[in-house]
Amino acid sequence: MEHNSLVEKLSLQAESFQEGFEILTKSRSFDELLKNFWHLLRGNFITTDIHLFHKTSKNINWNSINSERNISDSDLSFLCQDNLVPVTYFNNQKYNVVVVLHLSDSSYLGILFGLKLDGTGFNDFDKITLQILLQIFSSAHKSFINQNIEKKLIFELNEKVLQLNNLIDTGIELSRYENQKIVFELALERVVTLTNAASAMIRINDIKKNLKEKEISFPENLSHESILNNQHKIESFFEFGGKKYCLVLSEKETRKGVTSFNDLDTLLLQAVSRQLRASIENEYLLDQSLEKERIEKEINLAAAIQQKIIPKELPKIDGYQVAGINIPSREVGGDYFDCIDIGQGKYALIMADVAGKGISAALLVSTLNAALYSYLEFNLNLTELADKLNKLIYKSSPPDKYITFFIAVLDSKSGKLDIVNAGHNPALLLREDGSFEQIEAGGIGLGMLDLGISYSGQSLSINPGDKLFLYTDGIPEAMNLTEEEYSDKRMIDFFKKHSDQIPQEFIQSLVEDVRDYVGEAEQSDDITSLILKRS
Amino acid sequence: MSSEFNLVTEQYDKALVIKTNGYINNTAGEKIIHEFSNHFVSSMNKLIIDMENSKVINSIGISYLLEVIEKLNENNGKLIFTNLDPAIEKTFNIMGLFQFAGKADSLESALK
Numbered sequence: 040m041e042h043n044s045l046v047e048k049l050s051l052q053a054e055s056f057q058e059g060f061e062i063l064t065k066s067r068s069f070d071e072l073l074k075n076f077w078h079l080l081r082g083n084f085i086t087t088d089i090h091l092f093h094k095t096s097k098n099i100n101w102n103s104i105n106s107e108r109n110i111s112d113s114d115l116s117f118l119c120q121d122n123l124v125p126v127t128y129f130n131n132q133k134y135n136v137v138v139v140l141h142l143s144d145s146s147y148l149g150i151l152f153g154l155k156l157d158g159t160g161f162n163d164f165d166k167i168t169l170q171i172l173l174q175i176f177s178s179a180h181k182s183f184i185n186q187n188i189e190k191k192l193i194f195e196l197n198e199k200v201l202q203l204n205n206l207i208d209t210g211i212e213l214s215r216y217e218n219q220k221i222v223f224e225l226a227l228e229r230v231v232t233l234t235n236a237a238s239a240m241i242r243i244n245d246i247k248k249n250l251k252e253k254e255i256s257f258p259e260n261l262s263h264e265s266i267l268n269n270q271h272k273i274e275s276f277f278e279f280g281g282k283k284y285c286l287v288l289s290e291k292e293t294r295k296g297v298t299s300f301n302d303l304d305t306l307l308l309q310a311v312s313r314q315l316r317a318s319i320e321n322e323y324l325l326d327q328s329l330e331k332e333r334i335e336k337e338i339n340l341a342a343a344i345q346q347k348i349i350p351k352e353l354p355k356i357d358g359y360q361v362a363g364i365n366i367p368s369r370e371v372g373g374d375y376f377d378c379i380d381i382g383q384g385k386y387a388l389i390m391a392d393v394a395g396k397g398i399s400a401a402l403l404v405s406t407l408n409a410a411l412y413s414y415l416e417f418n419l420n421l422t423e424l425a426d427k428l429n430k431l432i433y434k435s436s437p438p439d440k441y442i443t444f445f446i447a448v449l450d451s452k453s454g455k456l457d458i459v460n461a462g463h464n465p466a467l468l469l470r471e472d473g474s475f476e477q478i479e480a481g482g483i484g485l486g487m488l489d490l491g492i493s494y495s496g497q498s499l500s501i502n503p504g505d506k507l508f509l510y511t512d513g514i515p516e517a518m519n520l521t522e523e524e525y526s527d528k529r530m531i532d533f534f535k536k537h538s539d540q541i542p543q544e545f546i547q548s549l550v551e552d553v554r555d556y557v558g559e560a561e562q563s564d565d566i567t568s569l570i571l572k573r574s
Numbered sequence: 575m576s577s578e579f580n581l582v583t584e585q586y587d588k589a590l591v592i593k594t595n596g597y598i599n600n601t602a603g604e605k606i607i608h609e610f611s612n613h614f615v616s617s618m619n620k621l622i623i624d625m626e627n628s629k630v631i632n633s634i635g636i637s638y639l640l641e642v643i644e645k646l647n648e649n650n651g652k653l654i655f656t657n658l659d660p661a662i663e664k665t666f667n668i669m670g671l672f673q674f675a676g677k678a679d680s681l682e683s684a685l686k
Contacts, residue, residue: 067648193670194640198633201668208661228630232665235632237599257630258578258597292600292634 048164056171063179072183073104076176083168087153092118095146118149126169128161136161140173143181205233206310213318222318227257230311234304237290240266244283273300275312279319286312341401342367348408353378356386356451362542363569364550373400374511374565381415384452390445390463390509390569403436421446421459425494432486441486445509454573458497461485464512467531469538471504506538507571513564517553520560525553542570583609589620589685598631603638610642619651622684626657636669643674652676654684
């Protein structure tokens with residue numbers, strides 16, 4: 040063929056080649072690419088057969104792409120060409136042309152062309168056309184491979200964005216739930232998604248008892264042993280509140296099967312583990328805060344009960360001066376004092392202290408107060424009154440609750456004092472002449488036991504200038520920062536030294552002395568006292 | 575969610591419905607592809623995947639769904655997801671699945 044004629048024919052084909060390239064590059068799969076290429080070859084070469092083959096690497100067998108009939112070994116032997124050129128032309132053979140094209144992804148395309156139907160061999164125009172079509176296929180294939188790489192990169196990029204998003208969401212969602220089971224399940228669901236793990240579990244152990252406490256797996260009901268014994272696993276653990284929480288991931292999935300977890304997976308597992316710990320810690324702190332709030336409410340209620348019972352004002356007694364104080368501690372100790380006008384010039388002076396603190400102590404004081412007012416109305420003698428109170432408190436309080444109780448009924452006209460001391464600190468009596476007595480007689484605290492043993496009473500006289508001082512253990516047992524008590528001795532010395540003050544001033548100065556001694560230390564018990572002075 | 579992933583297939587004139595149950599991972603993805611290849615016929619133009627009972631999916635599972643989308647595109651078909659858990663819907667958004675697939679609130683509306 041003359042050169043000019045060849046150029047002219049190829050020029051006419053140029054548009055067709057361009058269209059062919061566009062069709063090939065629009066192929067959505069490799070199979071479609073090969074199919075389209077086969078049609079392109081068919082449209083350009085009028086031959087008996089055109090067979091396409093493909094193999095992914097050099098030393099494996101060819102896969103036939105489009106042949107409906109069986110391809111024989113002798114056919115395939117045509118493809119075993121070690122020529123450096125991709126196209127080999129034959130004369131007088133079953134196949135006119137054999138192509139073995141090395142593709143950009145290291146795979147191979149094989150083509151067998153049968154004889155031309157006009158019986159001629161491949162001329163220059165055919166040979167150039169084939170070269171151009173092979174170049175077109177090679178370019179389209181490269182484009183196809185690049186598109187796949189691009190898709191893979193976009194997928195990986197999206198996957199990373201998803202991981203970051205999931206990690207942030209996991210932190211937020213784990214902190215949203217209080218139910219630990221939901222928190223654990225959510226953590227497992229999120230961590231398998233983040234790492235492509237086939238399964239995961241959380242194991243919780245009691246550290247002290249060295250006992251397994253709980254195991255939760257994802258997917259649910261999966262054998263825990265199959266996760267723990269898997270060769271492809273990673274773990275992360277933390278300890279909190281005496282428990283060890285261990286997160287285990289098993290089998291990282293890929294499209295090609297199971298593989299080992301990588302460093303990023305370990306980091307992601309540790310991140311979820313930290314988020315889980317934060318969630319458990321927050322729940323613990325919330326519980327603590329609610330408990331604190333509950334205790335505060337109880338304390339406030341106890342204080343309200345106690346303050347309602349403690350007298351705001353004491354009665355005026357002709358020929359006597361009386362003063363009292365109650366300073367509740369933060370925890371509300373259950374101290375009680377009173378001075379009750381019971382008629383006919385008689386007054387009941389009371390000092391009591393409930394064992395224990397808080398609402399239960401306050402309620403017991405309330406019971407004592409109500410009962411006391413009732414019994415005093417019946418003008419019972421004090422030992423009988425103490426017996427009745429003992430029975431009542433014994434019945435209406437738990438075994439560990441009792442009340443130390445001191446009562447003195449003053450006949451203001453005669454100065455006679457009838458006294459019962461039920462296990463309370465001794466009352467202190469300082470005579471005008473300086474002599475000093477501690478009044479301890481009586482019996483055990485109210486509500487301690489109910490053995491039918493009567494309380495014993497005591498009578499004495501209070502003369503002009505004498506002072507009777509009642510108190511609770513909050514004064515002698517008040518402690519400073521070095522945990523040393525104020526002590527009975529210091530209190531008695533203070534009483535002796537300052538008893539000439541009017542009762543109200545004495546009590547204030549005693550409280551100040553106690554506070555000076557205690558300093559910055561927190562007041563752990565109520566401070567309560569009552570003083571009676573005969574003018 | 576049970577330990578074993580399983581699925582149920584329903585065939586309609588123009589649509590194939592696959593209802594999944596469980597964690598959509600590698601194994602589940604293979605099952606979905608297999609079910610799709612076996613039951614999606616040329617008269618159909620729609621594949622509906624009902625994910626009411628699947629709350630967790632990993633990226634391997636997503637890659638299988640993308641493969642299904644590509645196969646459907648070759649056949650001018652469309653994939654529609656129904657009953658998506660909000661977390662999975664967000665995942666599909668980030669992974670770009672809704673550029674090639676639709677979503678419906680219920681199976682009934684997906685079939686319309």
